[in-house]
Amino acid sequence: MLKPNFDQAEFLKDYWQKEPILIKKFFSNLEGYTNPEELLEIACINAVDSRIITTRPEYCVAERYSLTQGPFDADSLPALAEKNWSLLIQSAELWIPDLQEMIRAFGFLPRWRIEDIMVSFATQGGGVGPHFDQYDVFLVQGLGQRTWCIGERIDLTAPHQSPAGTVSTLNLIDEFEVNQKFTVESGDVLYVPPGYPHWGISQSPSLCYSVGFRAPSNAEMIESFSNRVMELLTESQRLTDHTTPAMRDSAEITTKDWQHAWEVVAGLLANKGAFLRAFGSLVTEAKSPEFIEPLADEVHIEELLAFRGPTVELVRNPASRFAYTVQTDSNPVLLFVDGESYELDRICLPGVRALCADALQNLFDISELWQKDESRALICRLVQSGALWLTEKED
Numbered sequence: 184m185l186k187p188n189f190d191q192a193e194f195l196k197d198y199w200q201k202e203p204i205l206i207k208k209f210f211s212n213l214e215g216y217t218n219p220e221e222l223l224e225i226a227c228i229n230a231v232d233s234r235i236i237t238t239r240p241e242y243c244v245a246e247r248y249s250l251t252q253g254p255f256d257a258d259s260l261p262a263l264a265e266k267n268w269s270l271l272i273q274s275a276e277l278w279i280p281d282l283q284e285m286i287r288a289f290g291f292l293p294r295w296r297i298e299d300i301m302v303s304f305a306t307q308g309g310g311v312g313p314h315f316d317q318y319d320v321f322l323v324q325g326l327g328q329r330t331w332c333i334g335e336r337i338d339l340t341a342p343h344q345s346p347a348g349t350v351s352t353l354n355l356i357d358e359f360e361v362n363q364k365f366t367v368e369s370g371d372v373l374y375v376p377p378g379y380p381h382w383g384i385s386q387s388p389s390l391c392y393s394v395g396f397r398a399p400s401n402a403e404m405i406e407s408f409s410n411r412v413m414e415l416l417t418e419s420q421r422l423t424d425h426t427t428p429a430m431r432d433s434a435e436i437t438t439k440d441w442q443h444a445w446e447v448v449a450g451l452l453a454n455k456g457a458f459l460r461a462f463g464s465l466v467t468e469a470k471s472p473e474f475i476e477p478l479a480d481e482v483h484i485e486e487l488l489a490f491r492g493p494t495v496e497l498v499r500n501p502a503s504r505f506a507y508t509v510q511t512d513s514n515p516v517l518l519f520v521d522g523e524s525y526e527l528d529r530i531c532l533p534g535v536r537a538l539c540a541d542a543l544q545n546l547f548d549i550s551e552l553w554q555k556d557e558s559r560a561l562i563c564r565l566v567q568s569g570a571l572w573l574t575e576k577e578d
C-alpha cells in the first residue's frame with residue numbers, strides 16, 4: 184500500500200535530482216518482503232552479490248569499516264545478536280520476487296532508469312559509512328530504525344579521494360558537515376539525489392531497501408553511439424584529400440584539412456536513428472546477464488504454443504530489461520530487450536506495450552501478441568534469447 188496523498192508532480196518538480204526529501208509512511212505493510220534470517224541464507228548462495236561491512240565505531244573513518252565479499256559460509260556469518268555489522272545483497276529483487284511490487288511503486292519514474300534493489304540488514308551501530316552515490320536512490324526503511332545524516336551536495340565533476348587507507352570499493356568520504364538528520368521507521372522513504380553525502384547508522388536491527396537508479400555516463404553514451412555508427416561504415420569510406428596548390432608547408436595540417444574531416448565526422452554523428460538504437464540498447468543492458476541464458480536451438484511457434492494451458496505461464500525473465508520507443512504514427516516500433524533492438528511494424532504496438540507492461544503477467548493470455556506473425560516471431564526470438572521463459576503457474 185502506498186501513501187495516498189503523495190504528490191508525484193510536486194516531487195518531480197521540486198526534489199527529483201535536486202533535493203533530498205524524507206517521505207514519511209510512503210509504504211505500509213513492508214514486513215512481508217523478507218527478514219534477516221532469509222537474507223543471511225541468500226548471502227550464502229554462490230550467484231548472489233553480497234557483502235558484509237563491519238564497523239569499529241571508536242576508529243577514524245579510514246580505519247572504521249572493513250569489507251568482506253560474499254558468498255558466505257553459513258558458519259562464517261556474524262551472529263544476529265552481535266552489534267556493528269551490515270549485510271548488503273545486490274539485485275535482491277531477483278531473489279525476493281515480491282520486491283517487483285516495490286519497484287512498481289516507483290512507476291511515476293521511467294522503469295528503464297531503475298538499476299536494482301539493494302537490501303541491507305544492519306544490527307545496532309551497523310552501516311556502510313559516509314559516502315555519496317552517482318545515482319538517485321530511494322532508501323526504503325523496512326524493519327527497525329536507522330538514523331541518516333545528509334550533507335551539502337558535492338561537486339561530482341571535481342576529483343574526489345577516499346580517506347587514505349580505506350578500502351576503495353567502500354567509496355568512503357571523510358565525515359561531513361551534517362545538514363539534515365532523520366531517524367526513519369518502517370515505511371518511511373528517504374530520497375537522496377546524486378552527489379549528496381549520506382550516512383546511515385542502524386539504531387536497532389534494521390532493514391533498508393535501496394531502490395537505485397541508473398544514468399549512463401556521457402562517456403558510455405558516446406561509446407555506444409560511436410560503436411553503432413562504426414558498424415554502419417565500411418573500410419572504403421575514407422577521408423578524401425583537399426590539398427590545394429597553395430599549400431604553405433607540407434608539415435602543416437591546415438584549417439581546411441581538419442575542418443573537412445570534422446564535417447565528415449559530424450555528418451556521420453548526426454544520425455539520430457543510430458543514436459536512438461544505441462541509447463535504447465545501452466539503457467536496457469542487463470545488470471545481471473549471467474541470469475539470462477540463451478537456448479541453443481531456434482524456438483518454433485508450434486512448440487511454444489504446445490505449452491499453453493492451465494499449468495504453464497510465459498513470463499519475462501526478471502533479470503531482463505524491456506523498453507520501447509515509438510516516434511510518429513508512421514514509424515516502426517523499436518523494442519529494446521537486454522541491449523538488443525527489434526524493429527516492428529506499428530501494428531504490433533499494443534502487443535509490445537503489453538510485453539513491456541509494469542506488472543509481470545502470463546504472456547499466453549495477451550491475445551495481441553499472438554495475432555500477428557511478426558509478434559509471434561518476436562516472442563520466439565525472445566524465448567530463445569532467454570528474455571522470456573516458461574514457468575509453472577503458481578496456485
Ligand code: SIN
Nearest residue numbers: 303310311383391393
Ligand atoms: C545502506 O543500506 O546502509 C546503504 C544504502 C545507501 O547508502 O545507498
Ligand code: CO
Nearest residue numbers: 314315316381
Ligand atoms: Co548511498
